Amino acid sequence: MTPSNPLVRAMGVTHYYGELKVVDGVNLSVQPGESVGIISPSGSGKSTLLRLLLGLERPSEGEASLLVAPSAVGVVFQEDSLLPWLNVAQNLCLLNELHKKPVDEGRRNRLLKTYGLADFTRYYPSQLSGGMKQKVALCRLLLYAPHLYALDESMANIDDLSRFSLCDALRSRIIQDNSSILFVTHNLTDAVHLADRVLVGTSRPLRLTEDFVNPLPRRRDYQARFTRDFQEAVERLRIWIGQH
């Protein structure tokens, strides 16, 4: 694919819930191999925008297009991504089963071990903490390996070490598979770690006001978090968000 063939495109997307405008004239695109983050204050309409971009809701105005098959998308929502009637092992393989894609057992076992889930495979979501549920949901995505990873505040409850490691794993995967990430967050450091571009949004109604191109090297791991460049990038974003 070339830059003219994005996976997701929004043109003048505006959305209302009744009289309430939640998204205002959003334009964006996500190219293959690109990680795009949307950052804005809590409650600004980021999750709504993500649903619009994934075709799960129809925008009131404008055009939001998912330009890959829905089966090429793997999504983790802020909460309730795991089916409560399936245990961890079953939830982990859910996307593979739904799409009839064979499970890579080696990858599955590595993920379970890396993220401390190996002893919990028979547990049900109601028996897990919020952070563990999010880890299972993210591991499910890494196991399925979609073309587009759609993440809705999907690391908010995860401990630092696991979060850094998951960001590394996601970045490695998109470089390796030329897949893409579209994520929304209000966490500045995660945004800088994970994104090639960060779109800065306003509080409700959500408008995207800045397109921040991450100056950090494309191949990077969590250790980049402790560099001066990383801290400067975070600071720039903080200032931009503060201006809106």
Next chain:
Amino acid sequence: MDRATLDYRSFLVGWAVLLALWAFLSYIAGIPEYLLASPSRVGTYIQENGDTVGMAVWLTGSQAVVGWLAAVVLGLVSGTIIFQMSWARRALLPVVIATQTTPIIALAPLITLWFGYGWLAKAVISCVVAVFPVVMATYSGLADAKPTYIHLFKLAGASELSIFWNVRLKCAWSALIPALKTSVVLAVIGSVVAEFMGGNRGLGFLIMVATYGTKSDILLTSVIMSALLGQVFLLVLEYATKPFEKRFGQPH
């Protein structure tokens, strides 16, 4: 805090407390036998009339079980129809509510007229009393399925039928489990009340006979047996649904 549930321990403790209170009122407070038969008198009555009491319990219980099973099937089907079709919601929901707002004492003679004085009419009355919670729980459970679960399946290209079967129906379990328990208790009440309306057997009939003859031993026996029936059915359901509650019983 744990949810209030019935287990065999609380069941036994509850009855032990009741028995102790009853014994106190009878033997120490001195309430006369014609007002409150003593535990020993009730025990003697049960011992001497085991066949009659056993048959009454069997009849009332079997009517309640069949009525409840019918209510479950009818409730699941009509709850699903009400959820799926907006015209059915407008047409059926008032009818379902009407069966509940009309006292069963008023409906029962009609049902008896249609189905006779036998066992079937009483099972039908039991079903009418028990169906409402199942209908409403099915409808609200299907309607309240988490959008995120549905989105997961939609992105996987699942059909509406697949989403209904794999997501909505499973989400409905969390509402259905408590409704099934409420319903089984209502089914016992329906079965007993149905026996007031006619016929010559069952716990309801015994209660009627005892009321007219001011026989407090028969009255208490029937009341205790009715209460036991409801509690035993509830206890069975509690244990039967426990494995599902871990998966389906959590509020979504």
